[in-house]
Amino acid sequence: xxxxxxxxxxxxxxLKKALRFATLNLLQEESYQSISLRKVAKKxxxxxxxxxxxxxxxxxxxxxxxxxxxQLLREKLQSIQSKFKKHPLLQFRESGLCYVNFALGHPxxxxxxxxxxxxxxxxxxxxxxxxxxxxxxxxDIIRENQKSxxxxxxxxxxxxxxxxxxxxxxxxxxxxxxxxFQDSTDRTIKRTTKEMLETLYIGIKYKK
Amino acid sequence: xxxxxxxxxxxxxxLKKALRFATLNLLQEESYQSISLRKVAKKxxxxxxxxxxxxxxxxxxxxxxxxxxxQLLREKLQSIQSKFKKHPLLQFRESGLCYVNFALGHPxxxxxxxxxxxxxxxxxxxxxxxxxxxxxxxxDIIRENQKSxxxxxxxxxxxxxxxxxxxxxxxxxxxxxxxxFQDSTDRTIKRTTKEMLETLYIGIKYKK
DNA sequence: TGTACATCAGTGAACGCGCGTTCACTGATGTAC
DNA sequence: TGTACATCAGTGAACGCGCGTTCACTGATGTAC
Numbered sequence: 001x002x003x004x005x006x007x008x009x010x011x012x013x014x015l016k017k018a019l020r021f022a023t024l025n026l027l028q029e030e031s032y033q034s035i036s037l038r039k040v041a042k043k044x045x046x047x048x049x050x051x052x053x054x055x056x057x058x059x060x061x062x063x064x065x066x067x068x069x070x071q072l073l074r075e076k077l078q079s080i081q082s083k084f085k086k087h088p089l090l091q092f093r094e095s096g097l098c099y100v101n102f103a104l105g106h107p108x109x110x111x112x113x114x115x116x117x118x119x120x121x122x123x124x125x126x127x128x129x130x131x132x133x134x135x136x137x138x139x140d141i142i143r144e145n146q147k148s149x150x151x152x153x154x155x156x157x158x159x160x161x162x163x164x165x166x167x168x169x170x171x172x173x174x175x176x177x178x179x180x181f182q183d184s185t186d187r188t189i190k191r192t193t194k195e196m197l198e199t200l201y202i203g204i205k206y207k208k
Numbered sequence: 209x210x211x212x213x214x215x216x217x218x219x220x221x222x223l224k225k226a227l228r229f230a231t232l233n234l235l236q237e238e239s240y241q242s243i244s245l246r247k248v249a250k251k252x253x254x255x256x257x258x259x260x261x262x263x264x265x266x267x268x269x270x271x272x273x274x275x276x277x278x279q280l281l282r283e284k285l286q287s288i289q290s291k292f293k294k295h296p297l298l299q300f301r302e303s304g305l306c307y308v309n310f311a312l313g314h315p316x317x318x319x320x321x322x323x324x325x326x327x328x329x330x331x332x333x334x335x336x337x338x339x340x341x342x343x344x345x346x347x348d349i350i351r352e353n354q355k356s357x358x359x360x361x362x363x364x365x366x367x368x369x370x371x372x373x374x375x376x377x378x379x380x381x382x383x384x385x386x387x388x389f390q391d392s393t394d395r396t397i398k399r400t401t402k403e404m405l406e407t408l409y410i411g412i413k414y415k416k
Numbered sequence: 417t418g419t420a421c422a423t424c425a426g427t428g429a430a431c432g433c434g435c436g437t438t439c440a441c442t443g444a445t446g447t448a449c
Numbered sequence: 450t451g452t453a454c455a456t457c458a459g460t461g462a463a464c465g466c467g468c469g470t471t472c473a474c475t476g477a478t479g480t481a482c
Contacts, residue, residue: 012458012459015458015459031324033324036434036435036436037435037436037437038434038435038436039434046459046460047459047460047461048435048436048437048460048461049437049438049439049459049460049461050458050459050460052436052437052438053457053458053459054458057436057437058436111324114380114381114384114386115384116239116241116319116384120385121384121385121386121387121390122385122390128387128390131386131387132387135387135388158400158403160388161388161389161400162403162404162407164377164381164388165374165377165378165381165404166373166374166377167377168377168380168381169372169373169374169375169376169377169378169380170373170377172322172376172377172380173372173373173376176322176323176324176329177328177329177330178322178329178339179329179336179339179340179343180343180368180369180372181369182330182336192366192369195366195370196370196373198411198415199370199408199411199412199415200407200408200411201411202410202411202414202415203406203407203408203409203410203411203412203414204407204411206410206411206414207406207407207410220425220426223425223426244467244468244469245468245469245470246467246468246469247467254426254427255426255427255428256427256428256468256469256470257426257427257428257470257471257472258425258426258427260469260470260471261424261425261426262425265469265470266469
């Protein structure tokens with residue numbers, strides 16, 4: 001008889017998963033900069049030393065959370081991809097919008113994924129794989145645009161990187177409330193994103 | 209008789225400036241995340257409570273440092289602007305490269321300028337002004353490209369924001385050692401930047 | 417020019433805080449017999 | 450099915466750390482007379 005994975009007894013059941021979700025919840029309440037193992041443990045209703053049975057330190061928990069974030073992003077991108085299967089051009093634009101939406105919807109998770117809380121991503125192969133997996137959806141979309149004749153750029157990867165860079169820049173400048181986006185609303189930011197992606201798309205199309 | 213602004217006596221002379229430069233030096237040695245008032249004071253050769261005669265708290269010191277950073281960036285962009293006065297198109301490309309170079313050359317200062325160490329930029333008018341001043345150089349460059357007929361986009365600000373976003377995205381993805389740029393060198397990043405800016409330029413030129 | 421004094425920049429001890437991490441422990445679970 | 454025991458997840462007290470900040474102080478400077 002397996003125990004029910006809830007904290008109604010001395011043993012928890014699935015504390016590792018609970019800690020991951022406690023962190024995600026915390027990230028919706030306060031800044032990614034103020035996350036600590038003690039807060040996460042408290043949020044999960046467990047003593048401050050309990051997490052050490054599952055994670056050697058805070059960073060490895062954050063890595064776990066970041067991996068979850070990349071998986072979530074990947075799923076969202078994939079659902080865009082299949083939703084606009086017949087319209088590669090829309091796939092392109094909507095996936096860019098999806099990325100920006102993701103960043104605006106989960107700003108602090110986004111910072112864990114792309115910020116410097118995790119010192120060196122290359123130390124965590126699983127994390128790197130999750131990043132690549134989410135990026136590869138964008139590559140697929142570019143490839144489909146080429147096949148259907150919308151884009152003739154030969155280098156899929158370069159093109160994908162350019163698009164990724166653009167939406168990443170938008171997300172970060174907006175999240176940082178930088179001066180250029182200081183009085184942008186969610187609505188204007190989406191319009192701006194569409195316009196920029198269109199500009200970039202035309203650039204890719206007509207280059208060389 | 210004015211005292212010499214050096215720490216050879218009980219009084220310092222110009223501790224405020226010294227603290228700013230101590231912070232800049234620290235930022236070249238260690239992560240922006242580990243900066244503290246105590247470390248800055250130590251670096252300046254002064255007791256940990258001395259900074260409080262000049263700054264109410266750590267954040268206001270960082271604001272000061274960020275302002276310095278934006279001024280430096282502005283000067284670099286202006287020197288590009290005047291260097292290529294006769295070639296607006298080169299002004300465009302080289303100023304983008306200059307931005308990326310600045311970020312790669314002063315990664316931790318760059319993070320202070322654009323990261324979340326300063327909670328709300330809007331609280332500091334001087335900081336906002338310095339940001340706007342550096343951004344306005346880019347606007348000027350776009351305007352000159354329009355005048356000379358290289359670009360026909362009517363909205364200078366939008367165009368400038370698109371370019372800014374692009375180079376900002378490059379800088380941050382590269383600094384974060386994200387997977388897409390994981391094995392890029394400084395040289396390849398510059399080539400990538402040039403290509404992306406060219407793509408964007410063509411997009412702006414042919415749009416609508 | 418010399419002396420008294422106000423001003424104020426810098427000192428260093430002290431405070432409380434939250435943090436990561438450790439450690440001997442305790443209580444629940446699952447298994448061998 | 451029942452009992453003894455190994456295993457291991459979670460506990461809570463304790464540690465040392467660096468931090469921001471305060472406070473009564475001290476020493477240098479510049480000014481009034």
